[in-house]
Amino acid sequence: MSAQHVVKPYILAANGSKLQMKFELKDMIRLKTMLSSNLGSVSAEFTFFTDKYGSKIKLKSRAKLKVLCQRCSAEIEIKVPVASEVLLVKTDAELEKLSDETDAITAGDELSLAELLEDELILAMPMLPKHDLVECQARQYIKDAKAEDTHRPFAKLENIWSN
Ligand SMILES: [Zn+2]
16 A cells, blocks of 8 residues: 555644545455456545544545446446445544534544555445346356246146147
8 A cells, every 4th residue: 555645634634635646446455356357547536524423534436346247247348436425433432423424434543545545446346247238148048947937837737738
């Protein structure tokens, strides 16, 4: 992880700073195990601000990631949009006091934006990425399987009764 991705989030929030950053996929150790290719990068925009709840970061990113289709095993590129807002708290005790609806993370004086983005991308990844059926190489098998399911059992029944 590159040191330039570590920031002082409370100072940035107090100043209302905005950062644009680029991250290499190969550095995202946990995310890359979910991908079929770790070439390329992801850009993200971080807006730091404060409101009545405390210091917050608004995070926006539109990653294009390569994964294997869970239907035909060929590689596909999927878009994984991230748009989230997280509240920063200093201790786990503070985190526990918050309601479940509040998206919050614990952050000390320093925070790795690479890790924050990676966490959000992992959450945003589809569980079972697939081609649209018209583009999927497995569509022929699916059509055949459906045809078998709907026709064969009845054909057999008809044979029994006609005998
Ligand atoms: Zn497919």
